[in-house]
Amino acid sequence: MSANELTPLDNALQHILDRAPVMSRTETVAVPDSLGRILAESLSVPADVPPADNSAVDGYAVCFGDISPGTPLSVSSRIPAGVAPAPLEPGTAARIFTGSEIPRGADAVVMQERVEYTDNMILIQSDVSPGQNIRRQGQDLARGDLALAEGARIRPQEMGLLASMGISQVPVTARLKVAVLTTGDELVDPGRPLGPGQIYNTNRFTLQGLLAQAGCELVYCETVRDTREATRQALATAAEKADLIITSGGVSVGEEDHVRAVLEASGGLSLWRLAIKPGKPLAFGAMNDTPVLGLPGNPAAVLVTFLVVAMPYIRKRQGRQDILPVGESLPAGFETGAASVRREFVRARKQGSPERPEVVAFPNQSSGVLSSACWADGLAVIPEHTTLRHGDIITFYPFTELLS
Structure with a gap:
């Protein structure tokens, strides 16, 4: 060498x-302790999520075939979340809340803002279509589907997804x-x-x-x-x-x-x-x-x-799936002198408007100046044998991507 x-x-x-x-080596941890850990094996969906059709809004469950313009419907029942509903009585509506299970016989939910309520009767004041405001059983996850793949890094959203499937412990590396x-x-x-x-x-x-x-x-x-x-x-x-x-x-x-x-x-x-x-x-x-x-x-x-x-x-x-970071292509807000045989990683910061962002470099790129990294929010890459001019497109890696 x-x-x-x-x-x-x-x-x-x-x-x-x-x-x-x-x-x-692997171990099993509780979901609350799994943040940042790497899944050691793929997980399949054990049951449909959601487990039954449910309402996406607060309103009234109805049968589309029972609706006649200008004709009110009586409210026959009230369905709070967490309760198994009785079938909808024909020709009536059921008061229902977000997340509540849709009763058998109902095929639409009308938002409460779209009805006029008087003396336990409702008059629907908007068009209704079958299936509206209903979250279907399994629309998020269907039983047997792949939920999370081996090598996935568990973030807060994965923790929530695991909980939604009723999973309390997960195998991790x-x-x-x-x-x-x-x-x-x-x-x-x-x-x-x-x-x-x-x-x-x-x-x-x-x-x-x-x-x-x-x-x-x-x-x-x-x-x-x-x-x-x-x-x-x-x-x-x-x-x-x-x-x-x-x-x-x-x-x-x-x-x-x-x-x-x-x-x-x-x-x-x-x-x-x-x-x-x-x-x-x-x-x-x-x-x-x-x-x-x-x-x-x-x-x-x-x-x-x-x-x-x-x-x-x-x-x-x-065992992660994402081994290499993903960078952004952005205009350079700085220039360099002579090209180098080495690929340079410049402590830099993204600034400017969302419509016209650019990457600016810390003035002192000495390898002993750690304050440059505290000022920066990522690394800009100058490829080998490249002379950089203002406005040239370069790759920028945010620190959050490099360390996530």
């Missing part, structure tokens, strides 16, 4: 995803167990005073938040000293506990970059140096058969490479 060779991002992603087996190693003698945890040459450990907390939002379980978190042996021991310990190890720092070409060196010495390094900006010194390999994703050390580069490279890997391991 040449130190000067850069792997194109698409090739690197394919290499990494080819080595991302879907988790075999077990959470991916991840270990985080941040490397560097200069790192100090927040809350302690900084000494000469020290900085606060930004990446540890960025990664913890990213992994929590990605639905992973953090099982080991350590700040590793800049020695070959400390790095080797930390990687070995993490490999015993985790399904995936994520490191920050230690993957470049410096004498103190021990993560890459340890993986290379053990024969576990399979990918290094990507044609991506920021994040060129990214490494992928394994320690004692546990995958290792070595991210750069600069804070903004950690965020970008996690979103672009680590998230697709995690989604694949989780």
Whole structure:
């Protein structure tokens, strides 16, 4: 593997995803605890939803054949929701409410605003058609149909759908167990005073938040000293506990970059140096058969490479259907200089009117400027070998799409 060779991002992603087996561990959780989890098997509809024809409005259930213009109908019954109705008496109407079951003999519901009510009689003041304002049995879900497919991510709407079918527990993929190693003698945890040459450990907390939002379980978190042996021991310990190890720092070409060196010495390094900006010194390999994703050390580069490279890997391991994010095509509200051999992910923000949106970039794209990501609401992509001009159409990935 040449130190000067850069792997194109698409090739690197394919290499990494080819080595991302879907988790075999599953568990069953209650629907209230299923938010954000990944469905481990497809679910069929156990019974029709709704289970019977019901009213879509508050009004009066009638039989279309009983209606004669200008002739009132007597109200023979009242049908609240949750009650099994008696059949509709011929030539009459039944007071009915939204969600109430349609009585046998009725084939339409007239909205209460469309009738004149006097002395338990109604006079219909609008046209009526058979089936109006009736929600048919099974119109949402029919028994035996596919309700949710394996690999679906459970959102609030899926939780509601599960509840509508009477399902209280669901099989989900077990959470991916991840270990985080941040490397560097200069790192100090927040809350302690900084000494000469020290900085606060930004990446540890960025990664913890990213992994929590990605639905992973953090099982080991350590700040590793800049020695070959400390790095080797930390990687070995993490490999015993985790399904995936994520490191920050230690993957470049410096004498103190021990993560890459340890993986290379053990024969576990399979990918290094990507044609991506920021994040060129990214490494992928394994320690004692546990995958290792070595991210750069600069804070903004950690965020970008996690979103672009680590998230697709995690989604694949989780068994998700949607491995890669979906971007928007928008006009660029900024320009670039010389074209690069690397694909650039620019911290950017969508602005302008809904009719004329554009993407603007944070002025300082240094890989050490994490405040740029707090200002931004997504990443704009400048393809390789491309010089960008104002108004050119580019791809924009909102953070919500990258991390959902």
